[in-house]
Amino acid sequence: MEMQPELCRVEDALGIIVGKWKPIILLILLQAGTQRFSELKRRVPGITQKMLTKQLRELEEEDIIERNVYPQVPPKVEYSITDYGRGLEPILVAMHEWGAAHALHKMKKM
Amino acid sequence: MEMQPELCRVEDALGIIVGKWKPIILLILLQAGTQRFSELKRRVPGITQKMLTKQLRELEEEDIIERNVYPQVPPKVEYSITDYGRGLEPILVAMHEWGAAHALHKMKKM
DNA sequence: TGGTATAGTATACAAAAAGATACTATAGGA
DNA sequence: TCCTATAGTATCTTTTTGTATACTATACCA
Numbered sequence: 612m613e614m615q616p617e618l619c620r621v622e623d624a625l626g627i628i629v630g631k632w633k634p635i636i637l638l639i640l641l642q643a644g645t646q647r648f649s650e651l652k653r654r655v656p657g658i659t660q661k662m663l664t665k666q667l668r669e670l671e672e673e674d675i676i677e678r679n680v681y682p683q684v685p686p687k688v689e690y691s692i693t694d695y696g697r698g699l700e701p702i703l704v705a706m707h708e709w710g711a712a713h714a715l716h717k718m719k720k721m
Numbered sequence: 722m723e724m725q726p727e728l729c730r731v732e733d734a735l736g737i738i739v740g741k742w743k744p745i746i747l748l749i750l751l752q753a754g755t756q757r758f759s760e761l762k763r764r765v766p767g768i769t770q771k772m773l774t775k776q777l778r779e780l781e782e783e784d785i786i787e788r789n790v791y792p793q794v795p796p797k798v799e800y801s802i803t804d805y806g807r808g809l810e811p812i813l814v815a816m817h818e819w820g821a822a823h824a825l826h827k828m829k830k831m
Numbered sequence: 832t833g834g835t836a837t838a839g840t841a842t843a844c845a846a847a848a849a850g851a852t853a854c855t856a857t858a859g860g861a
Numbered sequence: 862t863c864c865t866a867t868a869g870t871a872t873c874t875t876t877t878t879g880t881a882t883a884c885t886a887t888a889c890c891a
Contacts, residue, residue, distance in 0.1 A: 620820025621744050621813065627823070628816075629739050631878085634731050648838055659880065664839065674826070684888040685837035695826060702819055703731065705812040706738070710730030712808060713737070716784070741849080758868055769850060774869065794858040795867035 627673050628702060632658055632666045637696070638703055640676060645691040675699065737783050738812060742768055742776045747806070748813055750786060755801040785809065 628634055632655060639654050640646060646654070652663055667690060670676040675696035681687040738744060742765060749764050750756060756764070762773055777800060780786040785806035791797040 620824055621748060621816050622741075622820070623823055624816040624820035625739065625741075625744055629735070634735055638731060649836090652838095660839070661841095661881095662879065665878095680838095683837090684886075685835085686839075686886090688838060698819055698822060702812065702815040705815045706731050706734040709808060709812055710732070710734035713733055714730060716805065759866090762868095769852095770869070771851090771871095772849070775849095790868095793867090794856080795865085796856090796869080798868060 624702070627670075627675065628699060630666065632662060633670060634703060634706070636663075636666055636670070637675070637692070637699060638707075640690060640692045641697070641700055641703065645689050648688050648690070651690065670696070734812070737780075737785065738809060740776065742772060743780065744813060744816065746773075746776055746780070747785070747802070747809060748817070750800060750802045751807070751810055751813065755799050758798050758800070761800065780806070 628637070635655050636651065639651065643654075648663070648667075651667075652658060652660065655663065667676065667678070671678050674693055677691050677693050679689045679691070681689070738747070745765050746761060749761065753764075758773070758777075761777075762768060762770065765773065777786065777788070781788050784803055787801050787803050789799045789801070791799070
């Protein structure tokens with residue numbers, strides 16, 4: 612049942628999806644499509660510019676999202692999910708479904 | 722398309738599943754069944770005792786795992802997934818599948 | 832001429848997470 | 862009598878994350 616290589620893969624997937632902000636950013640891009648930097652900033656409540664930039668750069672690095680710069684002033688930059696990144700959808704959906712069930716579970720305990 | 726409550730749920734799921742160690746611990750418990758503390762420590766490469774204890778406590782707190790103490794010396798403590806925790810399986814499986822695909826994707830880039 | 836909007840960068844600082852290491856209790860065995 | 866095994870704590874240091882704030886360039890508009 613060789614365990615180690617299996618586990619590494621989950622870790623890899625997590626390394627990319629995880630963090631306080633990435634899943635929310637990904638969900639927005641998946642559900643609402645291409646977004647400008649400022650739109651994302653508005654939709655992700657509480658995120659700072661620095662953090663948003665950092666998360667976007669990391670996601671771009673992993674080919675999960677794509678960055679498109681329009682040479683205008685003021686600048687316009689659009690972010691979108693890549694085909695490859697769309698493969699993460701089942702994970703996010705599974706999380707979302709479980710999250711809803713978990714919210715109920717917690718309520719019952721109170 | 723009310724976005725906020727949706728996002729919160731994913732965050733909730735993440736708060737529980739996420740961290741460097743939790744998914745690996747959960748996968749082991751799901752795949753290999755009940756484990757003693759020392760077995761887990763052996764199977765999770767690189768984890769420290771402190772971290773393992775902390776993660777297990779947090780998972781227990783959320784009803785994802787169960788802790789069973791046998792009053793012996795030296796002590797024996799067994800951990801297992803709860804029925805409720807088993808609901809996380811689809812997420813872990815989705816992550817695992819994506820992780821495998823991602824490993825391939827990365828290789829092709831080199 | 833000065834203000835606005837956009838997508839950032841730079842810097843300093845605070846807080847949280849993780850790691851390293853040493854320590855504990857105690858039954859049973861050599 | 863001392864060593865081993867188990868499941869932890871306790872304490873300190875390092876690393877990682879996150880926050881706050883100020884700053885940049887420049888076309889367009891009043």
